[in-house]
Amino acid sequence: MPPREVLQPRDALLVVDVQNDFCPGGALSIEDGDAVVPVLNEWIDEADAKGIPIYASRDWHPQDHISFQTQGGPWPPHCVQDTEGAAFHPALHLPQHVIKVTKGVRFDQDQYSVFDQTGLLDELKRREVQRVWIGGLAQDVCVCASALDARQGGFKVHVIKAATRPVTAEGGARALRQLRDAGIVIEED
Numbered sequence: 001m002p003p004r005e006v007l008q009p010r011d012a013l014l015v016v017d018v019q020n021d022f023c024p025g026g027a028l029s030i031e032d033g034d035a036v037v038p039v040l041n042e043w044i045d046e047a048d049a050k051g052i053p054i055y056a057s058r059d060w061h062p063q064d065h066i067s068f069q070t071q072g073g074p075w076p077p078h079c080v081q082d083t084e085g086a087a088f089h090p091a092l093h094l095p096q097h098v099i100k101v102t103k104g105v106r107f108d109q110d111q112y113s114v115f116d117q118t119g120l121l122d123e124l125k126r127r128e129v130q131r132v133w134i135g136g137l138a139q140d141v142c143v144c145a146s147a148l149d150a151r152q153g154g155f156k157v158h159v160i161k162a163a164t165r166p167v168t169a170e171g172g173a174r175a176l177r178q179l180r181d182a183g184i185v186i187e188e189d
C-alpha cells in the first residue's frame with residue numbers, strides 16, 4: 001500500500017533502529033538491512049508532507065553493555081554510543097524535526113521495544129495517535145517487540161513488511177505469525 005493512500009491524521013510513523021551497525025558492513029549486520037531505507041524514505045517523506053509525527057529509534061549502548069557477547073549477552077558488540085556504527089543510515093531521509101527515541105542505554109538490561117521504559121506510549125496518547133505504522137530493523141527483534149507493545153498499548157498497528165528485514169528467515173516467519181496473532185496488520189506490498 002503506497003503511503004500516500006493510507007497515512008492520515010492521528011497516525012504516527014515509527015522507524016526502528018535503522019543504524020549502520022545493523023546494515024551490511026556493520027557490527028551486527030542484517031542481510032539486506034539497508035534495503036529498508038528507500039522504502040522507509042517514501043513513508044517518511046509522505047508523513048513529513050502530511051505533518052504526521054515521525055519517531056526514529058536508535059539502539060544506543062554504553063560500552064561493554066550487558067547485551068554484548070563479551071559480557072555474556074547474545075549479541076556481538078554493536079551501536080555503542082556516539083560511534084559511526086550507532087549513527088542512523090546516512091541515506092535515511094530523517095527530517096530536522098524527527099523525534100528520536102533512544103533505548104538500550106540501561107546498564108542492567110536490554111530494551112528491544114521502543115516502548116520499553118521510554119515513555120513513548122504516553123507520548124503517542126498525548127498526541128491522540130490512533131494508528132502506528134512501523135518499519136525498521138530487525139523484523140524479528142526490535143520491530144516485533146515494538147509492534148507487540150504498541151498493540152498492547154491499544155493502538156492499531158501496521159507493520160510495513162518491505163520496510164523490515166529479519167536477523168534470520170525462521171525468526172522472521174515466527175515474528176510475522178506472532179504479530180498477526182496479536183491482531184497486527186502486516187502490509188505485504
Ligand SMILES: [Zn+2]
Pocket residue numbers: 059061067075078079104
Ligand atoms: Zn542492542
